[in-house]
Amino acid sequence: MHRALSRIAVPLAAASVLIAAPAYAQGPANDGDSRAAGDVPAAADNPGAYGKNDAGGFRNVLPPGQNGLDTLGQILNFRATGALPKHWADQQPLYDGLLYASPTLTDSQVKDYYKDATFGVKKKNRAKTVKPRKGVTILRDKQYGVPRIYGKTRSDTMFGAGYASANDRLFLMDVLRHTGRADLTNFLGGGNLNADANQWQNNAYTEADLKRMLKAPAQGSLKEWNKLRKDVKAYVKGINAYIKAAGKDDALLPGEYAAVGQKLKKWKATDVMSVATLFGGIFGRGGGAEVTSAQILRALEARFGVEQGRAIWTGFRSKNNPTAPTTIPESFPYQTGDSFAPKGLALPDPGTSVTPWKVISGDSSSSALAAADDSASVGDAIQKEQLDGHHSNWELLSAKNSANGRPLGVLGPQVGYYLPQVLMELELHGPGIDARGASFPGVSMYVQLGRGRDYTFSATSAGSDNVDTFAEVLCDGSKYKYTYKGKCRKMEKLVRNLAWAPNAIDKTPAGKAKLKVYRTVHGLVTHYGTVNGKKVAYATARTTYLHEADSIMGFRRFNEPDRMSSPKKFQQSASKIQFTFNWAFQNAKHTAYYLSGAYPERAKGTSPDFPVLGTGKYDWQGFDPKNYTMDLLAPERHPQTKNQAVMVSWNNKPAKDWSASDRQWGFGPFYRSNLIEEKLQTAVSGGKKATLAQVVQAMEESATQDIRAAKVLPTVFEAMGTVSDPELTAAIDKLKAWMADGGHRRDLDKDGAFEHTAAIQILDAWWPKLLTAQFESGLGTEAFSEIQNMISFGAVSSRPSAPGFSDGWWGYSLQDLQRVQTGAPVPGGFPVAFCGNGDKTACSTALQDSLKQALTVTPEQLYGAGACVTDPQPSCWNANRARVTAGVTAPSVYPFQNRPTFQQAVSVGR
Known part of the structure; x- marks a missing residue:
């Protein structure tokens, strides 16, 4: 976004006592809350029955892991021994592993990189059951710790969603509600001032505004809206039940509160609205420029x-x-x-x-x-998601084109990488509701991207x-x-x-x-x-x-x-x-x-x-x-x-x-x-x-491809014409060999360097010089600069970041060079040619000169900053780095993939 992939480390003061804490501890049996009148009891029984109301064929992955609770004792233990809390990072190997298996992937291997997402839990795989109040049962599996929430009534299910969400993401939820309100600085410190300013500029709301949002929708049934309001109310009660329990039991309390000197505070329905404004303003808007x-x-x-x-x-x-x-x-x-x-x-x-x-x-x-x-601002990291080119994708094939006669889908949102993840997984069952998938903590009373009984749904930002x-x-x-x-x-x-x-x-x-x-x-x-x-x-x-x-x-x-x-x-x-x-x-x-x-x-x-x-x-x-x-x-x-x-x-x-x-x-x-x-x-x-x-x-395979190598360089080489300089010829040969190999930015042999690193470095150094040579003289300095305020080159940024290859000047470059080569207008292109002012020879000279200049750029100049000062190469620079909002700060670096954060692999049916 572009991208400043940043992280926070939470250095806690030394403590004399290590607090032993289970990953998931049971809360109070009943918080005294009575269920809302009119709730209809669920007809279903046997909470957790594996495969019940499930058509089959659902798998997913959400790295690094389900658990986002690290108590003070666990944080100190991590710093002393490197030990991670249970279910902290057990899905990361699945996610990373697909990168290396992809070139030869078979159907039998899909299960190795996407976990079973069937409703319920097999009895032999059940972890300890939590019943935070009468009518609510929360089951987790031993393997990954995903919560399955069962409610006797719908309000019970919503209450359970709030309780389980707080169990897995309470501190992050606090960060999100403050970010939405543009007062994260008050909660986490002055480093978040710029993020708060951005939020206030784009999504300023008073408390009265947030209350107003809940009263009635702009369109739709008021009766249905009132049911939704009741869902939100029960969800907030579930969060507060967990907060009440955590205030009495250090085994439920995130250790980060001690680091920032903040106390637990109850949630309100307007906090849910605050989180909704944050994510809606980032992922659900377009235009305004x-x-x-x-x-x-x-x-x-x-x-x-x-x-x-x-x-x-x-x-x-x-x-x-x-x-x-x-x-x-x-x-x-x-x-x-x-x-x-x-x-x-x-x-x-x-x-x-x-x-x-x-x-x-x-x-x-x-x-x-x-x-x-x-780089130490959670708020900045979240705000920059709006600009990030590292975004969601989904792919669907119809039943007619499928080998098994059923539609095929690979689907997921890309929301960046966080520790703990800014998405969380949960499964919801109750009257009128059966779903499993990913949600944003703080608005996780519903599954927002996932599956139902016999269907799946997902989105990309439009x-x-x-x-x-x-x-x-x-x-x-x-x-x-x-x-x-x-x-x-x-x-x-x-x-x-x-x-x-x-x-x-x-x-x-x-x-x-x-x-x-x-x-x-x-x-x-x-x-x-x-x-x-x-x-x-x-x-x-x-x-x-x-x-x-x-x-x-x-x-x-x-x-x-x-x-x-x-x-x-x-x-x-x-x-x-x-x-x-x-x-x-x-x-x-x-x-x-x-x-x-x-x-x-x-x-x-x-x-x-x-x-x-x-x-x-x-x-x-x-x-x-x-x-x-x-x-x-x-x-x-x-x-x-x-x-x-x-x-x-x-x-x-x-x-x-x-x-x-x-x-x-x-x-x-x-x-x-x-x-x-x-x-x-x-x-x-x-x-x-x-x-x-x-x-x-x-x-x-597309997740590691450089779009410039795949789509632009062939035309660039054609426009360069005959190249006689041996140094340029050698560079072009390296680039062509990389292109013939797919133009990937990946390290399949795990030796610490991308295959074709030399070619990748050449293109990274060349790209901004190529575009400058192609466009600046024709556009003039002012216009050339102004256009970059709207759409950047898509070049190496000023700090380590993973490329998204979404928006850049690659289409501009291609269509301009096509016009120079043909001498004729290109559909959708420019009314004039820019490279060499339309002269083939002048354009060729400009391109060759720009490559000559690029070959003088060293790896240290390109990649020797931030986390890559001691490892100046593209594999370091492009790594996916997590924004850490936890005291347990590992794992925080993953191999580059331009891939959804949460992803489903689905063919519905058995």
Whole structure:
């Protein structure tokens, strides 16, 4: 994200006594809570029966392990002996092992890398049973410790989900609720100030706002919503029952609380909302970069004139590149209007500056930001997930293309790597609910990505456009008043006061700061500028703002068998999710897809790409400022299909004519999804039938490929023409040998170095120099730099990080070189050629010179920073590194794979 893969070590003060603590200890028999009236007792008995209500065929993996509870005694024991708590990292070998088995993977080996995810636990494999209150039974298996929660009533099941979640992730849940509220600095220390500022800028909410979210949804049945509220209430009671028990029993208390000097505090329903705002704001939004896009446009217009500048902007924008790969081939038009429509257009005036709003103030803020190490900020790590290119994917093959006659699926979300993991696994059973899979702690009353009785469901972040920017025209000579529907109105000021002291985790000197943003009827102010000579404040409007809780309705339905019995019912359930996700569904007969999200109907005739005036005349259709509701795109207009032969989503373009959001400029002539889809299409070509192992293999082989080697370098070499320099020839030979071997970044022989390390180093050094040689002189320095503010090169970053190969300049490079080579326009490409100003010889010279420069770059210059100072090579630099929020700090480094964090391998049936 890009990515600052960071970690926290928790150095605890020496203690004279080691506290012996079981991995899972039983809590109180009853906390005195009575079940809500109206709960219907469950008909099922025999909690834990293995395979009950289970169609079979489900496997999954979620590294490093289920357990996230490390007591003070366990932390000290780890520091003394290196011993890990039980179930701390027992799934990591499965996850890592697939990397090495992938090239020759067989069906019989799939079980070695994905654990059994069947409902229930075999009697011989049952660990100690916990009954935190009457009506609730929590079983765990001996092998991996995954909790199976059984409730006599639905509220019992929700209570059990809260209790088990707190058992496995209590300290992390505390971190998440504070991050969502933008007061993590108060909890963990001053190193999180920047993260709190980012959260406050994008998702500032008052306590009243969080309470308001729970009252009623923007759309849907109030009766169903009231049931959901009861679920949340019971879930919170379960969390608090565990907190009460942990306050009396050190064997249940995470040791990290001692490190930060914090006490246990009860949960509230608004804490659940806080966590929902955090993850919805990170993974479920798209767009909102209209101001940056406008600045790029102005730079291009200044360089090339208005007409040519706009044409070049359109080429880089890649809004609807006709050659872009899509998950489904059908057309679902959205936001296809004129980008430059003059109606309400609010571009910043040429030659004027746009000033970002400064969120942080206070005497200590500057010193805190200077002293803080963002590699030690949990908040920064979580915030940066929004920018991370290391994202989710899923692959589905229809029954007709499957060797066993049933659909095949490999599916999962990529949410980064944490210790303990920021996802947790649980299994839920009660009246109307049967599900198992992964959830975010703090909102884990439902399985959010997983399986039901006879179906599976998963998602990738779509990033489709649910955020717009409005230019509020200022009035009364004030920065904090604006004109709306003919009246001069005051902006609402939202303030968060922060104070911190050094602790064992964060040594930032004590201080105070204030976070401040202003809110208009449209949203939070992000920038100030000038439009048509008038001063404006740019405010972002997000359809899910103040409605983060609404999406919970869809997740609730995913866990209910009656709501997921067919592709149609799945799509209806997915349509209740307001966050922007690509949802996959699979059962024993069918596969299906649906793009969820609350997408606004913009004012007719206005630009879908740039800011528009916020005077009220150009609001979203049906916009109601009081309730923050608007007209939304009808469900039937969302991209969707069923039983397509091969479907792949790796955060790529969903469908033809579904415009990329204004923040997404990377949907060019190819995308990383091509790497997987091409392998699957080969597997089923000519009437062949594929196996589950082949689907797994298509995913895993693509997880280590460098997209530049696979898709760009062949055209680069063609454009270079004849190369006579022996040094360049030798370098090209190394690159071609690596490409012939698949262009992987992996270490199959486990000798500590990637195969073809020399070639990888050459490309890593060459890539930014190649792009600079290709584009800078033609674009001019200002425009060249501005475009990088929207979409980076995809080059080696400034600190060790794993590459995502999602968005970069590879499509730009390819299409520009194709135009130079052919001398003709390329579909979806630029109106002019940049490399060598279109001259083949000049382009060849520029490319060869850039490679010559790259060969002078040393490994130390490329990779000799951070954790790789003593091991400057790509295998170190690209390793997946966990963000550690625990006192037990291992394992924290894993071999590179661009693969989902939680992953299922499924063919429903026995």
